[in-house]
Amino acid sequence: MKPYLLQDEELKELIVKIPGWEINDDQIQREFKFFNFIEAFSFMTKVALICEKYNHHPNWENVYSRVIIRLSTHDLGGITNLDQTLASEINKIFDQ
Template sequence: MERKLLSPEQIQSSIKEIPQWTLSGLKLNRKFKFKNFIEAFSFMTQVALICESYCHHPEWSNNYSVVEINLTTHDLGGISNLDFNLAKKINDI
């Protein structure tokens, strides 16, 4: 998939397509809350496999039952179509 940097207008109109994600600077952000660490880690494993298939990797953290994900396309210097596609796939989990 060809990566294309999105304009601020494109980002604002596209963010409606990814429920619970917010815009934080030049990143898409979402926090996920699970019952425990095992559920959080299982989720991260599923996300990791999707990210690897896209060859696009998130900035993320895990604190016990909370996983926070930030998506941006570093080499383009902002949010790209790939970030939105990845956010949709993550939401599908």
């Protein structure tokens, strides 16, 4: 998949396509909450495998049962179709 920057209209539709995510400057982000650290870390492990598949890696942080993920395609300077695809895949993992 060749990444391209999303245009204004695509960015407006983005939040509908990937529920729970929000646009914050030149990135999208979402906070995920779990029952405990083990659940949070298990989720991060599953996400890491998807990230490797796309060779696209998030900025993220984990504090106990909370994971915050931020996605941006830095070499293109903003939010791309690749960020949207990865966010959608992450939502699927979370919803399982």
